[in-house]
Amino acid sequence: MKKSKFLSSLGVVTAAALTLVACGKSESSNNESAKTASKFPVETKSKAVKQGGTVKVAEEVDTPFTGVFNEELQMSTPDAEVSSPGQESLFDTDDHFKINDKGPATLKLDRKAKTATITIKKGVKWSDGKQVTAKDVEFAYEIIANKATNSQRYSSQFNIINGMEEYHDGKAKTISGIEMPDGEDGRVVVLHCKELKPGMYYSGNGYIWENAAPYHYLKNIPFSKLESSDEIRKRPLYFGPYKVQKIVRGQSVTWVPNKYYWRGKPKLDKVIYQVVSPNSASQSIKSGKFDIARVINSQWKEVKGTKDVTFVAQIPLAYRYIGFKVGKWDAKKSKNVMNPNSKMHDKSLRQAMAYAMNTDAVYKHYTDGLSFQIPTLIPAPFGDYFDKDNKGYTYNLKKANQILDKAGYKKKGKWRTTPEGKPLTINFMAMSGQAINEPIVQNFIQQWHKVGLNVKLLGGRLTEFNSFYDKVHHDDPKVDVFMAGWGLSSEPSQEQMFSEGTMSNYTRFVTPENTKLIKEMDSQKAFDHKYRVDKFHEWQKYMTDEAYVVPTYNEYQIDAVNSKLTNYSLKPSKMNNGHQLWYNVGFAK
Template sequence: MQYGAESLFGTDDHYVFNNKGAATIKVDQRAKTGTVEIKRGVKWSDGKQVTAKDYEYAYEIIANKESKSQRYTSSLADLEGLEEYHEGKADTISGFEMPDGENGRKAVLHFKTMRPGMNTSNNGYIWEAAAPYHYLKDVKFKDLMSSDKIRKRPMFYGPYKLQKLVRGQSTTWVPNEYYYKGKPKLNKIVASVINPNSVAQSIKSNKFDVIKVINSQWPNVKNTKGVNFIAQVPLSYSYLGFKVGKWENGRNVMNPHAKMNHKALRQAIGYGMNVNQVAKRYSYGLSFRVPTLIPKQFGDYFDKNVKGYTYNLKKGNEILDKAGFKKKGKYRVQPNGKPLTIRLAAMTGSSNQEPIIQNYIQQWKKMGLNVKLTGGRLIEFNSFYDKIQNDDPSVDMFIGAWSLSSEPSPNDLYGEKSPMNYSRFVTKKNTQLLDEMDSQKAFNHKYRIDNFHEWQKYMDDEAYVLPVSNNYEITVVNKKLSGYSLKPSASMGNGFPNWYNVAYTK
């Protein structure tokens, strides 16, 4: 859908809203409003102007229980009246105002609480797309997701529209003749689904103009002629989490007596991970160690002074010795003298995943830590998250990964009431820091930066979650194509390139 599904709002390279998209947005902290104005000439692929009602209708689809949307969240419910609409207590969304009527282009959103991240894309509080009310209004909410108007003949206001769909195989896109920026440069785009095993050969034979590299196949394709390789660092990271509690009654509850609720043990485990060596040996240099839980792409929110846990077995051993984890034979025992066996849950993955995990187990063994895989083997994706989400007692620590929102607040991942806080750690200090970074005071940029830096230092020291690594994503692009860019400012606000700019050079 990336060729037609354009966001309403443009952003700069730090994901902050600007006025270069299909609509403008102005957030007013004092008035507790967000004013959205859709530009004149922004039209659906049938020629109809995108209206304020189309924007409201997107909220209605998400919040109406009959549509069974997975997008409704407590963050979106910061819009006045959305919760009442969701619960069926109101027929309209009281906080969605249309000053010029449904066919106007202006909408004023009234919020309960203002958040400093509201000027940033994917903040969770402001929806960033419209839905064609005139086209879908006759379809009942309960039938929307199965409707041909959604699945086979969707409507877009982006540069291209869907011409043909071969389910599971390909989609064909042609220019949206009503696109507000003018006619796109390509006559047709065909997007194909292929077997991962065919990717390397497809790249070497120049079968596609744009195709993503599977990193484990990099040595086979890196010398391909006639193409450009575009690298991107995604907003993501893998991490090692330690189970120290459970999810109970809508919140995380920490167990002070949990096996892994010992800071020295967690820190030592961090020093036992030779992440840089692993990156060099198994990823052909396409992965790298991540020092903090706030990625570098977030600019000044990233604290460059936090160095994380670099490989240092000597330091790890010293920490364990000092904390009373004494060696008894081959392995260390707990400070109370009881045996210590740590069960690690890790997912199946590429052919390199098994040797990478076994490498870490061997490093920890060098420190006298007895680490065993949960169930004796790597775990399939769905089974892995079933164990993690349900706090399976066979898991003491686990290696997971996050794909992040472009709003840097980590509240949804590590908060007391966040179900995704899979470590289940809760401290007064962590809650305080997370609350402050999303508070009214945090509208002051320096205050928010200082808060982010303090949180990173705190998380680094406590080591409940240890960032591990990230990978470069590499896209192969035909040298004859111009205008293909992965910069946030050059995207359609949806994380994909702005296909309007892509053209063949003569």
């Protein structure tokens, strides 16, 4: 399962909030919900499936989805979700995310020859009936690497493929390391690499792109116009189980069976994704308007007794975080550049803000105990890569004050000044969405005020999803601190998130130590599991101390599924691209 790195539209706490936490629901009631969720199955019961029927899916977002129907250019969670009935990755995995031979293509790695060979199966066809070819695989790399597309998917990780960097820099017209031994219309692609990496056996490794793009359909569109083209916005082609029938821009997508689908005919007549406000989600579930809807955890009490619904749950590979802007992206050099004079450059200031946050209490209160604070940037589902001894930043106002005092942030009246004695105002940006976002954000601002930091909400309000995105990506100079979230790759390499050469390193921090540790966790020595685990633990310790990015929480992800539906599963082996593999889903006989 390839899970992309997405800014999340989900949950980013007023004076009222603190009072509520103090005198509100007890810990036992909070824990009760978490216990309940932990007992939910990860999939619906498997039953005999009948052909036909329409499934309506709620896409819970308070803003229109962007509508980029192309994996190489897509960067938002809503776009990926509404694309899922058609968007299929090249590889299937087992339940531990290891790539197997059951998917549309197979992968063979040769460490000695430093090659990765992708072979597409015969009969894997685009929804217009054309076979997926070697050129379609190469074309996907070109879309990502060509600067004219402005793809945010490009990262220095891809430079492991020979000739990728030269193509990205405009010094070569083709990517020399991508070989098509049977020609462009063949089904074999050989990637010639500088070296192979330990994560390459797993989906989401960030070195091998796991998708193809229809060259025959898109080849005449200039790279600079690709993202805005009708072929991507209105009439996309996919080789997954369903094809697009109708798109109502930003609001809904209707999918019908792809008659050329390589696994056979999918079960449903239609899959319809429809945008619904997160604040209306509970009503949508109770009324049965949708067959599948994500439970907004703050609304759990309202929906938990709903009849004719199966609740399916997991703890996703994801987390929310706050990020401190300390630099910008240099497009010409394709790298992040730190600014030593940035407002948030002082580690003491970042650490103090992290200690002042009452993260655990606030999120548990507002989500009925279904959220929980996480200590490090490697979540527990990653097993021994997660450093269970790292406690992260737990709420400690006294410590926050001590750190600021020691670093010279003196109080001048109500607010602290910089160590140089200048006024300090910190602009904080957070996303709109759920009703709880506003009180949660106001709570954190109040916490920072308690330690004398003049933190203000950017523009005096929460920022709409697409605008938030834009400001983070383009390093809006007015943003000092922001609150966002990730869906994570199923392979824990940190290169594609926090390296010098990835646009996804949104805080823009770059240090020699970070670069060294990230390289070491993906080095040849890291084929030794213990060595790699040690490097991951070392990196977590370093990142906790530096506090450029501070993780806040993860949560139970609960889906309310029509009890008549079968084969809906959140197991990695039954998903694709990090989303439901819709081929399996249908109504029970």
